[in-house]
Structures are given as structure tokens and as C-alpha cells.
Amino acid sequence: MNIVLTGSLGNIGKPLTQKLVKKGHSVTVISSKTERQKDIAALGAKAAIGKMEDVDFLSKAFQGADVVYVMATLGNQSFFDPNIDIVEDMTQLGKNYKTAIERAGVKKVIELSAIGADKDSGNGNLIFHYNIENILKQLPTDVSIKVMRPSGFYTNLLRSVQSVKDKGVIISNYGGNQKEPWVSPMDIASAIVEEMESTFEGRTVRYIASDEISPNEIADALGNAIGKPELKWQAITDKQMLDGMLSMGMNPQAAKGLVEMQTAQGDGTLYEDYNQNKPTMGKVKLADFAKEFAKVYNN
Template identity: 65%
Template sequence: MKIVVTGSLGNISKPLTQELVQKGHSVTVISSNPERQKEIEAIGAKAAIGTMQDVDFLTTTFTGADVVYCMEALGAGAFFDPNLDLFVAINTIVTNYKQAIEQSGVKQIVHLSSVGAHTNKDNGSLTMHYNAEKIINELPSDVSIKFMRPVGFFTNLLRSIPTIKAQGGFISNYGGGTKEPWVSPLDIASVITEEIELPFNGRTVRYIASEEASPNEIAKVLGEEIGDPDLKWMVISDEQLLNGMISAGMNPQIAEGFVEMQASQGSGLLYEDYYRNEPTLGKTKLSDFKKEFAKVFNQQ
């Protein structure tokens, strides 16, 4: 099949492209960075250099494709841009996708969404995925769409490395011994590959997860791997977390969204629809990710 992959060679799009090429598909990867072209071609895919803000470019690239994989991403440092409206920025990208899909005539879409996209209440920043699904769902009924809803990425834990080094542990507004689902980008790529090769029919939703682990378990496993068996997952108040993020220069709207999202993780509200539609867990576990975590930890 002819498949278009958005997201350049990111944590999901790179292994996804590799899997699709290995399975014999003709893959075109969209990237805004011309320097990525050689790396994309080295994998065996074609590079389409352009931006998600250019509807004409997207339309041209989508035309003739059997399947398009759509994901929304903002540039590095965007969360620290004081002028950014996260929801407007994401809605703009999704609306561009929608227009390009209609104009190109492509009929099969895989859209990367997120856990929490089932509601626009009490899920903080994840409301952007609820909004995105709503916009994509406005496509004509003859366009089949598969919404992929992964849970929190293992790789998000890498963001806590500076905090661990400076303050001696993970810091959040929730914690404890209650398990929650986590996912590896590698497992997300494998599920998307599977869904691309399965028949499309109407609108479907699939959750993606790799393992369930509590904050305390995560701190124990990762702490032992980096030589700090007493590493803790420390809990502070919503206000303290918000003030810390804003003091670090984060966009206040995004900081508030993160705090609300993480509170929803702690209460379990975020996972209500996930557990109503619980998936089979993927093969990549915390015991696999801990090696990546330690490598990055030791490099920083």
C-alpha cells in the first residue's frame, strides 16, 4: 500500500516507518526539516519536506495514498512560548489535515489521539485530543478513521531526569501505590502497523498500553537501574507544582493543563474509558525501558 506518515522521524513515526517499509509498503514521510531527508531515504521511505500549516502541500502529499497516518506535534520549546495557545495551535493543524484529506480524496485515516480524548472535562491539556477527534470526525462518512489512544509514554519519564539530579526524586501532584497504564512508542508503532493492515470500516477507537505500574514501582525500578535504590516519587500540591512549572518558564496555560491532567491520573478519572475498553498489553515493559532511562540519565 501507499502510506503517508506524518511526524517526521519522531519516537513513534520512525519505528512505524521502519515496520511499514519492512513489510513492503511504499511509505512517504512528511518532515519540516530538510536535513531529515537523507535519514528518511536511508530507511527506505520517501521524504516530503513541508509543514502541517500548508494545506496545499498536505493535499499534494496525501493524493494517491491508500492510508494516511496523522499526528499533531508542536516545535521544540513550544511549551515555553508565552504567546502560544495550545488548543488553537492543535485545532489549526487538525483542521488542515481535515481539509487536505477532503481535497486529496484519501479514504482511510489512522489518527494518533490519546487516553483522555473521550471527554473534555477534568483532563487538562488532553482536551486538545478530544477537540482533534471531534474535528476529524466531521469528515464525510465515506472516510474511515481509526483513532489510536495511547496512554502515558514511558519516555515522558525522561523529562524528570533534571529534577532527579537537582532535587533527588520524581516530583508530581500524585503518586503512591496505585497502578496506572504506561506505553512504549515501539508498541504504539506496532499497533498502528497492525491497524493499517487490517480492514477499515467506519470509525473505531483502540487504546494502546504496554504495562501497568504505580509511581512507587517506577521510582524503585528506575532508581535501582541508575544506582539510587532509595529514589522516591515525591508528591506536592497542585499549587506547588503549578508555581514550579511557571517559575521554570512554562506557558501558564500549558502548566495549568499539565497539573489538571496529572491530578486526573492520580484520581483515576483519566482512565475510566480506558478500563471500559482495556487493550491487550504490548511487549515492551518497564524492565526494558529502564535501560534507556539509565543511558539518558548517565549522559546528562
């Protein structure tokens, strides 16, 4: 198949590209960075370099695709840019995707959304995934869409490396022994490949998770992996968390959104629809990620 991927070569994009090329598909990877061109070519894929804000570029890149994979995600720098409206910018990207899909005549779409995207409130920054899902629903009915809703990424825990080094704790505004789903980007890539190679019909939603584990279990596993078995997951108040992020220079909208999202993780409301539609767990477990965490920590 001729497959077009957005998202460049990130945590999901790189393994997704590798898996699809290995299976013999013709893969085009869209990136905004010219320097990515050689890395994309090295994987056996074609590069399409341009801006996501450029609908004409996207329409041309999508032309002739059997399947298009669209995603909207925030780079770490976005969290610290005070001049952007994260929700509005990501929602606009969804509108750009919709227009480009229509112009290019694409009939099969896979969208990377997120857990919590079933909710129109109470999900923090994840609201933009809700917005994009609903924008793409406005496509003509002959366009089949597979929505992928992964749970929280293991790799997000790497943001805690510095607090573990400096304070000996993982800090959040929730904690305890309540299990919640986490996922590896490798398992997300595998699920996307599986969906690309299976029948498209209508509009479907698939949750993706690798393991269900509690904050305390995460602290135990990561602590043992780095030789600090005493490591704890420390819950602080919403205000303490918000104040801490703002003092670091985080975009206020992003900071408030993270607090709201993690509150919903803690009280379980983020997982209500997931719990009604639980997926088969992926292959990458917490113990596997703990090794990755230890490598980053020790570097």
C-alpha cells in the same frame, strides 16, 4: 500499500517508518525540516518537506495515499513559548488535516490521539485531542477512521532525569500505589502497523498500553536501574507544581494543562473510558524502559 505519515521521524515516526518499509510498503514521511530529508531517505522512505499550516501542501502530500496517518503533538519547545496557544494551534492542525484528507480523496485514516480524548473537560492539554477527534468525525461517512489512544509515554519520564540528579526524587502532583497505564513508542508503532494492515470499516477506537504500574513501582525500577534504590516518587500540591513550572518559564497555558492532566491521572478520572476498553498489553515493560532511562541518566 502507499502510506503517508505525518510526524516526521520522532519517537513513533521512526520505528513506524522502519516497520512499514520492512514490510514492503511505499512510505512517504512528511516533515517540516529540510535536514530530515536524508534521514528519511536512509530508512527507505520518501520525504515530503513542508509546513503543517499549508493545507495545499498537505493535500498534495496526501494525494494517492491508500492510508494516511495523522498526528498532532507538542515539541518540548512549545511548552516554553509564551506566544502560542497550544490548544488552538493543535486544533487548527486537525482542521488542516480534515481539509487535506477531503481534497485528496483519502478513504482510510489512522489518527494518533491520546488517552483522555473521550473527555471534553478535566483532561488538561489533552483537550486538543478531543477537539481533533471530533473534527475528523465530520469527514464524509465513506472515510474510515481508526483512532489510536495511547496511554502516557514511558519517554515522558525522561523529563525527570534532572530532578533525580538534583533532588533525588521524581516530582509530580500525584503519587502512591495506584496502578496506571504506560506505553512504549515501539508498542504504539507496532499497533499502528497492525491496524494499517487490517480491515478498515467505519470509525473505531483502540487504546494502547505496554504495562500498568504505580508511581512507587516506577521509582523503584528506575532507582534500581541507576544505582539509587532509595529513589522516591514525591507528590507535591497542584500549586507547588504550577508555581515550579511557571518559575522555569513554561507557557502558563501548558503549565496549567499539565497540572490538570496529572490531577486526572492521580484521581483516576483520566482512565475511566480506558478501564472500560482495556487493550492487550504491549511487549515493552517498565524493566525494559528502566534500561533506557539509565542510559540517559548516566550520560
